[in-house]
Each structure stands twice: as C-alpha cells, then as structure tokens.
Amino acid sequence: MFGSHKVKIEGELLDKVKQCAEACGYSSVDEFVVHALEKEVNKVLPPSEGGSTSKEIIKKRLQGLGYIE
Amino acid sequence: MMQMLAAGGMSLLTDRERQPDIDNPRGYCEWEPIKLLPKEPDRIDEAEGKAVKIISQLLLSVPKGRNYKLIFMERPLPEVLASQDEMLKRRGSSQPVDSALLTSAFRDHMRDIIAWLEVREDIPVCRMGYRKVLSDPVSSAKTVRDFLDFDLNLEAMAQQVDPSLYRNRRA
Numbered sequence: 376m377f378g379s380h381k382v383k384i385e386g387e388l389l390d391k392v393k394q395c396a397e398a399c400g401y402s403s404v405d406e407f408v409v410h411a412l413e414k415e416v417n418k419v420l421p422p423s424e425g426g427s428t429s430k431e432i433i434k435k436r437l438q439g440l441g442y443i444e
Numbered sequence: 445m446m447q448m449l450a451a452g453g454m455s456l457l458t459d460r461e462r463q464p465d466i467d468n469p470r471g472y473c474e475w476e477p478i479k480l481l482p483k484e485p486d487r488i489d490e491a492e493g494k495a496v497k498i499i500s501q502l503l504l505s506v507p508k509g510r511n512y513k514l515i516f517m518e519r520p521l522p523e524v525l526a527s528q529d530e531m532l533k534r535r536g537s538s539q540p541v542d543s544a545l546l547t548s549a550f551r552d553h554m555r556d557i558i559a560w561l562e563v564r565e566d567i568p569v570c571r572m573g574y575r576k577v578l579s580d581p582v583s584s585a586k587t588v589r590d591f592l593d594f595d596l597n598l599e600a601m602a603q604q605v606d607p608s609l610y611r612n613r614r615a
Contacts, residue, residue, distance in 0.1 A: 400573030402520035413551060414558075429549035432541060433501065436549075439537040440528060442499045444479045 384408070445517055445572065446473035447604040448585060449495045452596030457496040466534065469609070473497055481505040500557045512567045513592055519574035521550055581605035 384392060384404075396407035437443045447470060450456050457475050464471045474497050477487050481498075485507040488496075498506075506512065525546060561569055570591040577584040585601035 398573055398576060399571070400518045400520055400575045402522055406520060406522075410551065414555060428545075429552040432546060432549040433553045436528065436541070436546070437499065437501055439532055439535070441535070442479070443482075443501060 382408075445515060445577070445588075446495065446497055448577075448581075448588070448601040449596070451604045452585065452589070452598070452601040454592075454594060454596060455494045457491045457494040470606075478502060500553065503557060504560060506564075506567070508564075508566060514561075514567050514569045515588060515591070516561070516569050516571045517574060518571055521547060521554075523574075525550065578605060578607050 389404075392404055392407065396404050399407065401407040401410070434443070446456060446458070450473070456473055458473045459475055459477075460471065461474070461476050475491075477484075477490070478496060478498055479502070480487055481502050482505040485505050488506060488510065492510075503514075525543075561567060568591070570588065572584060572587070581602035581604075582598060584605075585596070585598045588601070589596040589598060
C-alpha cells in the first residue's frame with residue numbers, strides 16, 4: 376500500500392517554496408515539494424530496483440521522438 | 445533558447461536538417477550528428493565556439509577535457525510529457541506506456557542527470573526555467589549573457605521569446 380500523506384507548509388517557508396517552484400518552472404508547489412523530497416530520499420536510500428526499467432522506458436521514448444539512435 | 449542565442453549574436457552548430465513543423469514552427473536548431481555522441485564523443489569538438497542543442501540523455505556522453513558552458517532548460521514534467529505525446533502522435537510512433545510509470549521514469553532520469561552534473565564539476569551549469577524565460581525574457585537574456593560572459597544583444601534575444609508557442613501548459 377502506498378497511501379498518501381499531507382504536510383502543512385506555511386509562513387515564510389511557504390513563500391520561499393512558492394518562489395523556488397516558480398523560478399524553477401515547476402507547475403505547482405506540490406510538484407516542487409515532491410521532487411525535492413524524492414531527491415532527499417534518494418540520498419538516504421539505495422536506488423530502487425526499477426532503475427533499469429526506467430532507463431529502458433526513457434530510451435524507447437527518446438528513440439520514438441528521434442532524439443537518439 | 446537556441447533562437448535567443450542566435451539573435452543575440454552567438455553562432456549555432458545546426459544542420460537545419462529537421463524542418464519546421466507544427467510542433468516547432470520556427471525550426472529545430474538541431475544538429476543530427478549529436479546523436480552519434482555515445483559512439484563518437486569527439487564529434488563534440490565540431491561545436492567549439494558555438495552553441496549546440498543537446499538533450500539530457502546525451503549529456504552523459506560528453507567527453508572531458510573541453511571547456512563547456514551548459515544552459516540547462518527546465519520545464520514542468522507534465523508539460524514535457526504532453527508535448528512529447530503530441531510529437532509522438534504526429535510521428536505515428538505513439539507508445540502506450542502507463543502514465544505513472546513514464547512520469548516516474550523521467551523523474552529518475554532527471555535525478556540521474558542532476559547527480560551527474562554535480563559530479564562533472566568541469567561543466568558550469570546555468571539552470572533556466574522555461575516559464576521564467578517566457579515571463580521575463582529580458583532578465584533571462586541577461587542571466588544567459590552573464591553566464592556565458594559573451595557580448596550578446598539582450599534586446600534581440602528577448603524579442604525571440606514568443607509566448608504563443610507556449611503550448612501544452614499545465615496549471
């Protein structure tokens with residue numbers, strides 16, 4: 376089960392998060408926060424076993440777009 | 445960004461082989477041999493003194509021992525994927541991949557690229573938000589000029605930014 380969890384961000388931190396999300400081109404605060412958390416989690420935990428699958432998906436996608444051979 | 449650099453006075457390495465189309469009506473500014481980089485990394489030498497467009501995946505094949513400056517364009521992932529979907533449909537190579545799996549794969553990919561860039565300290569990076577460029581082209585042009593330390597025409601660069609080409613936007 377994955378489930379979900381809400382975190383409340385407010386005050387100065389929320390303002391800064393909004394600024395960062397906007398400056399970096401994220402579509403929402405949520406997207407920015409999830410990405411930031413993913414980066415931190417990956418520093419602590421070993422890479423997931425889905426790594427090779429992800430690489431294969433990216434490769435096929437980019438080949439389909441004509442970006443790589 | 446490539447149009448901005450060209451208008452600003454920078455030479456581009458591009459073969460114009462890929463013709464303008466509905467996805468990119470002002471042309472692609474691409475250089476086909478960049479695809480050969482994994483097998484022939486020295487081809488990058490042909491870009492000396494010029495700007496060349498390179499997708500993130502091919503960055504991993506950029507050899508050491510040269511002086512690079514990288515302008516890393518960032519756009520919200522949902523917009524990137526939507527734009528790619530449109531292109532794939534028009535190319536007739538639509539690939540049925542679970543949306544969550546695809547999103548996860550691209551997040552993994554971006555994480556790998558950012559981690560790789562942190563290791564490659566020989567490559568200075570200027571991260572540019574796609575939306576930031578659209579909303580403030582003059583400031584963005586100045587950021588690029590200062591990063592490249594190259595006498596670029598800011599006004600001409602800013603004039604290249606065309607918000608009408610901002611499609612596949614997400615809230």
